[in-house]
Amino acid sequence: MAPKIFIDGEHGTTGLQIRTRMAGRRDVELLSIPEAERRNAAMREDMLNGADIAILCLPDEASKEAVQMVSGNNSVRVIDTSTAFRVNSSWAYGFAEMDKEQADKIKSARFVANPGCYPTGAIGLIRPLRAAGLLPDGYPVTVNAVSGYTGGGKQMIAQMEDQSRDDAITAPHFLYGLTLAHKHVPEMKIHGLLDRAPIFSPSVGKFPQGMIVQVPLHLDELAEGATLEGIHAALVAHYAGQDIVTVVPLEESGKLPRIDAVELAGKDTMKLFVFGTPGASQVNLVALLDNLGKGASGAAVQNMDLMLAS
Numbered sequence: 511m512a513p514k515i516f517i518d519g520e521h522g523t524t525g526l527q528i529r530t531r532m533a534g535r536r537d538v539e540l541l542s543i544p545e546a547e548r549r550n551a552a553m554r555e556d557m558l559n560g561a562d563i564a565i566l567c568l569p570d571e572a573s574k575e576a577v578q579m580v581s582g583n584n585s586v587r588v589i590d591t592s593t594a595f596r597v598n599s600s601w602a603y604g605f606a607e608m609d610k611e612q613a614d615k616i617k618s619a620r621f622v623a624n625p626g627c628y629p630t631g632a633i634g635l636i637r638p639l640r641a642a643g644l645l646p647d648g649y650p651v652t653v654n655a656v657s658g659y660t661g662g663g664k665q666m667i668a669q670m671e672d673q674s675r676d677d678a679i680t681a682p683h684f685l686y687g688l689t690l691a692h693k694h695v696p697e698m699k700i701h702g703l704l705d706r707a708p709i710f711s712p713s714v715g716k717f718p719q720g721m722i723v724q725v726p727l728h729l730d731e732l733a734e735g736a737t738l739e740g741i742h743a744a745l746v747a748h749y750a751g752q753d754i755v756t757v758v759p760l761e762e763s764g765k766l767p768r769i770d771a772v773e774l775a776g777k778d779t780m781k782l783f784v785f786g787t788p789g790a791s792q793v794n795l796v797a798l799l800d801n802l803g804k805g806a807s808g809a810a811v812q813n814m815d816l817m818l819a820s
């Protein structure tokens with residue numbers, strides 16, 4: 511019998527994209543709730559408990575309630591796309607490429623926390639450098655990013671796409687998270703293996719899907735002898751053997767005049783770049799992804815497939 515999958519929040523932005531990715535799959539059976547009943551707690555509880563894997567695409571509080579609903583049922587495994595459990599050590603963090611062992615941890619886990627979109631880029635750049643000893647304790651990491659507006663869910667999509675609304679957003683690009691207390695900071699710190707919280711400055715552009723995450727570094731504050739080439743080599747070594755997270759060769763990135771935030775829209779991969787001038791004292795690490803691809807729904811389907819393969 512095909513494993514049963516229930517997407518709680520299937521009519522929201524992340525849920526819909528997971529459904530699209532699952533369309534036509536015969537190896538799984540999708541349990542579905544009518545849109546009008548999406549907040550019907552009794553119906554959701556039945557669906558959640560009838561699933562082999564429940565994928566939660568809900569706000570944090572609703573995710574916590576859903577996990578409560580299956581707490582007594584050991585046969586249901588959960589992938590949560592919200593922020594609620596990402597720094598909870600009893601959940602596996604759903605970023606399969608972040609370590610050589612992580613895919614196996616996801617395969618055998620009952621509870622998997624899908625990473626946030628910005629943290630996927632930031633951790634993807636930072637963690638290998640911490641693991642290789644290149645980024646020392648105390649380094650003041652900054653993370654600057656731009657996301658497509660679907661990152662803000664149904665509410666922000668409506669504000670961007672319906673200019674007749676009272677709360678319509680007219681800006682082509684805006685900064686937010688101005689208090690420097692964005693909910694993704696603890697996740698970046700913990701899974702980035704940082705000893706000091708990064709400064710995180712997110713922004714949104716008037717395009718639906720896509721994301722650039724930047725981590726600029728001063729080489730003379732890194733481990734002795736750190737170079738642009740050495741950082742690139744550490745990233746290449748870290749991501750060897752898989753093709754979801756790739757590191758762009760220096761010969762290629764050195765010729766690029768610009769990076770397009772929407773280049774990977776609709777894809778579930780992530781590209782990492784190391785920019786700078788050879789021999790100079792600064793580098794800029796850049797991650798390019800789709801906020802709804804490797805940044806959310808693509809990663810959720812990848813995690814589901816790993817769990818089904820166990």
Ligand SMILES: NC(=O)C1=CN([C@@H]2O[C@H](COP(=O)(O)OP(=O)(O)OC[C@H]3O[C@@H](n4cnc5c(N)ncnc54)[C@H](OP(=O)(O)O)[C@@H]3O)[C@@H](O)[C@H]2O)C=CC1
Binds near residue numbers: 591627
């Ligand atoms: N969008 C993105 O790029 C990313 C999103 N995420 C995370 O994914 C989760 C979902 O976000 P997203 O899809 O963007 O949000 P949306 O607002 O687009 O969708 C959320 C869905 O959940 C439903 N919902 C809300 N509260 C409840 C409830 N109490 N019971 C049942 N259903 C409920 C909503 O229904 P209704 O229409 O009635 O409100 C809606 O269908 C969030 O935790 C978000 O942080 C993670 C990474 C990236």
Ligand SMILES: CC(=O)N[C@@H](CCC(=O)OP(=O)(O)O)C(=O)O
Binds near residue numbers: 593625660661
């Ligand atoms: C553009 C925008 O609003 N983005 C969201 C993050 C989207 C996302 O990654 O969701 P999680 O919070 O579940 O990780 C924000 O900054 O809150």
